[in-house]
Amino acid sequence: xxxxxxxxxxxxxxxxxxxxxxxxxxxxxxxxxxxxxxxxxxxxxxxxxxxxxxxxxxxxxxxxxxxxxxxxxxxxxxxxxxxxxxxxxxxxxxxxxxxxxxxxxxxxxxxxxxxxxxxxxxxxxxxxxxxxxxxxxxxxxxxxxxxxxxxxxxxxxxxxxxxxxxxxxxxxxxxxxxxxxxxxxxxxxxxxxxxxxxxxxxxxxxxxxxxxxxxxxxxxxxxxxxxxxxxxxxxxxxxxxxxxxxxxxxxxxxxxxxxxxxxxxxxxxxxxxxxxx
Numbered sequence: 231x232x233x234x235x236x237x238x239x240x241x242x243x244x245x246x247x248x249x250x251x252x253x254x255x256x257x258x259x260x261x262x263x264x265x266x267x268x269x270x271x272x273x274x275x276x277x278x279x280x281x282x283x284x285x286x287x288x289x290x291x292x293x294x295x296x297x298x299x300x301x302x303x304x305x306x307x308x309x310x311x312x313x314x315x316x317x318x319x320x321x322x323x324x325x326x327x328x329x330x331x332x333x334x335x336x337x338x339x340x341x342x343x344x345x346x347x348x349x350x351x352x353x354x355x356x357x358x359x360x361x362x363x364x365x366x367x368x369x370x371x372x373x374x375x376x377x378x379x380x381x382x383x384x385x386x387x388x389x390x391x392x393x394x395x396x397x398x399x400x401x402x403x404x405x406x407x408x409x410x411x412x413x414x415x416x417x418x419x420x421x422x423x424x425x426x427x428x429x430x431x432x433x434x435x436x437x438x439x440x441x442x443x444x445x446x447x448x449x450x451x452x453x454x455x456x457x458x459x460x461x462x463x464x465x466x467x468x469x470x471x472x473x474x475x476x477x478x479x480x481x482x483x484x485x486x487x488x489x490x491x492x493x494x495x496x497x498x499x500x501x502x503x504x505x506x507x
Contacts, residue, residue, distance in 0.1 A: 234323040235265040235450040238281070238474055241350075242267040243341040249286075249333050253296065253304045253324065260296065260306065260324040261285055261331055265450075268293045268341050269474055270323045273307050274314045278353055278395040278473040282345050286337035288327045295452070296322035315453035323452055346474060348397030351504045354443055354475045355485045356393065356400035357458055358436055359429060359502045360386035361467050363487070366428040373414025379468045387469075388413055389498075395473065398504040407496055422489035422498070433485045439463050440480035445471065482506060 237245055247263040254260065263285075270293040271280040280293035297310045298320040305311060306324055315321065331337065364382040375383040389404035406417045439462065447456040458471035460479065476482060483506040490499045 232264075233321040233451045233453065234262065236269075236323060236452050237265065237267045237450070238269045238341070238346075239445045239447050239456055241474070241477070243281075243283075243343045243346055245339045246336060247339065249331055249335050249337060251304075251322075252330060252333055253306070255292070255294070255306055255324060255326050258291065259327045259330045260294075261327060262296065262322050262324055263337065263339065266323045266325070266339055268323055268325060268339060269346070270295045270452075271307070272314070272472055273310050275393075275472075277356075277393040278349055281341040281349075283339070283341040285325045285327065285339050286331045286335065288329055288331065290325045291328060292326035294324050294326065296324040298322060315455075321452045345397065347476075349395055350474045350476050351398050351482055351506060352395045352400045352502070353471075353473045354458075354460075354479070355398075355433075355482055355502050355504045356395060356402065357467070357469055357471065357475075358433055358460065358479065358482075358485060359400070359487050359500060360402065360469070361462075362429040362432040362436070363425070363489075363500060365432060366425045367415075367420075370416050370418075370420060371414050372416055375414055380462070380465050383415075385415065388415070391497075398506065400502045402500045402502075404498045404500070405496065406498055417491075417495055417498075420491065420495075420498075422491050426487050426489045429487050429489075430485075433487070436460075436462055437479045437482050437485055440478050442478050443475050444477075445475060 245267045247265045251262040268281045273295045294307045371383045378384040460467045
């Protein structure tokens with residue numbers, strides 16, 4: 231069986247396809263189609279929530295990643311025993327419903343466009359904030375470090391431990407411990423309010439520039455290595471990403487971050503909010 235083809239990277243929320251398989255998901259029904267616009271929750275980096283919507287008129291109560299082994303066994307979500315994209319495995323979008331639909335039936339699929347748009351705004355803002363944070367914290371590096379696509383030391387990718395996207399928002403948590411200090415980052419003198427002001431100034435300029443945003447994928451497979459791109463005034467920002475996004479930064483209206491250091495200064499939390507026009 232082939233991996234599910236996905237159309238959400240291009241922004242689609244509607245489609246029609248055949249049900250090719252049904253798998254149990256607890257006491258619910260997991261429906262797999264040949265091609266879907268639904269974005270599932272990723273089992274390895276669950277940053278963006280699953281799409282909501284309908285399949286064949288039935289509510290999709292959850293949408294998760296599935297994987298079929300060479301032997302034909304299907305695993306879902308956290309039970310998947312191999313790394314994302316492992317060879318000789320088929321990778322599936324599993325639409326979870328309360329009622330069954332017959333295998334072979336052609337069905338309409340419709341993801342909730344408003345919910346998708348809200349998540350896309352949160353996800354794009356999350357990436358922009360990460361690049362702005364890298365620039366704001368560049369002076370805290372004491373050693374030469376790996377740089378991001380804009381040439382700043384990549385604090386985000388070096389320190390991030392979790393990222394969660396929400397409608398018109400995101401939260402990223404960074405660890406400032408021993409391993410990061412060994413890489414050359416020093417949190418000494420880090421003023422979260424000052425850094426947040428610098429980040430927000432840069433974000434305001436990027437939103438005003440109406441920089442185009444796109445997702446580039448080598449193919450339509452679920453686990454294709456997709457890359458987020460944004461043509462900012464400073465250059466082409468890019469980062470691997472499997473989520474969904476707006477088409478231009480002006481769609482975001484206003485993006486602001488708040489930075490919080492933990493009492494022991496071992497973690498830095500960035501909360502990003504979007505106020506769309």
